[in-house]
Amino acid sequence: MHTSSAEVTREYGPLPDVEGIHGVTYDGRQVWFATDGRMNALDPDSGRVLRSIDVPADAGTAFDGKHLFQMAKGRIRKIDPDTGRVLATIPAPDGQVSGLTWAEGFLWVGQYRERKIHQIDPETGAVLRSVQSNRHVTGVSWVDGDLWHGTWEDGASELRRVDASTGEVLEILEMPPGAAVSGLESDGRDLFFCGGADLGVVRTVRRPQPVR
């Protein structure tokens, strides 16, 4: 196993008035992270927040290739990321919702505690179908190669590369003291975006080149 210090290439924040970061989404150009009452677009190249959209945000974020969808307090808002305008507001399913995503032309809202997933018409908010998942279909694993995840124990955080099939830890990047990792996203190339659980910080960490 290889242990080294994480190379934090950029630290963004702490942002004023940010209690915590609820969701991190990468739209191919910008990293969107939702904080209370605001969505912030971070340019990974310059490391700057290009824009903030004031919108209620306390749960999942989704992106359909053109619009952002942000869930908050029983509503899903459809937002034009260029202008920041709220184009539509549709109702979200009742209950404790814990995830929002866009796929195959629909919005999908997960209620993990109830094991329910709702398929929603993105125009009207009508629930088209609710699935109660009581059986794990397709446990086919597609993971090979690098699998990274963040840990946070006893105040120390690490990024770990593990063998997907055995769970064996292959590589550890130690985050600097106090730099907690609450969410890990990749830009698809050589950077990780780490949502900081503390103080509303987003950090970028360089992904080590794979040693084979």
Next chain:
Amino acid sequence: MDSMISAAAHALAAGDPLGALDRVALRDDAPALALRGIALAQLGDFSRARMLLRRAMRAFGARQAVARARCVVAEADIALASRELNWAAKSLDAARATLEAHGDKANAAYARYLEARRLLLLGHPDEAERKLDQLNPASFPPSMTAIHELISAGIQMRHLKAAAAHAALDRAGRAAQRAGIPALTAEVDNTLQVLNAPAARLMRSGLERSLRLGEVEALMESEALVLDAFRYVVRDAGKTVSLVRRPVLFALARALGEAWPHDVSRDTLVARIFRARTADDSYRARLRVEVGRLRAELRALADVRATKRGFALEPRRARDVAVLARPVEERHAAVLAFLADGESWSSSALALALGASQRTVQRQLDALTASGRVQPFGRGRARRWIACPVPGFTTALLLPDAMSIG
């Protein structure tokens, strides 16, 4: 492999399809299509899932054998979940061989698990067990261990081994917890409910109560003479006599068994066996004939003694007589009793066993299909019927009274 695919694959492995779609929903390259397919299967949209997997297979092309093989396995999983059991076992086997040859042990094992689940569903618990024995769950991640133990529990339930089934479910539950996949935990919980639900009714010395699987197991291992209305057999510790093709004789034996140690009057027997209102001489003659036949069948187990007002059962070795019946008896119970062995039956075979016309049996099967109690698969002459839920599978649909204990 790029890291978005990697992250999506990780999310899927952790039972988080929405997290996976966050990463790949907008991509149309082959690996993304495959992951979208698997995620949609986890969301329960099987037809769209299948379409995506087929597109992925085409996009991978012939050279990416492992990726294509994974698509085949995922499609077989969807087929199993949607109860299409007539899939091409050959192509799944070929996919498994490809995965094994390329060192993808986890998915090769998953293919074997699918095959074992299918065998169990088709009523071949012994063959399913042989498949399972070839795999060592200790070398797999927790989600696979959970699946292994769930299948094992299903097999043990089929074998009436309640304690072993409980132990397997315990292990499945712990593995599902470690895997952190809510759907797996739900599957374990549902199977446990089935295992703890009434599995049968026991009628003994005029008293009646419901039994759980563990109690059925204990009864089967006891010294009692058991009239098993699930499988139409009469057994004691030493011998089993099947009356599966003699429903009238079983009905007679059961009536006598329920009354034991007392006798049953001729009138009652005639009313129950022949559904006749009055026991005239012709019915009494028919009853005598049937009693003679039953006596011959049960010779090694019990005698049927004539009494002043009727007949009584007299076990040879056993000191106790128990009738084991379905928790709920209903119309078409006879058809269900045959299907309860978990075998796949053709309507002509059922007609033969029931002594009814094939058309009658088909009508009953249609009614049972409509109420979700039986399931057809195959078409035309190859069409077969099985009793609906099997432990470890359609756990959400499992009804205790449909459980097979055969």
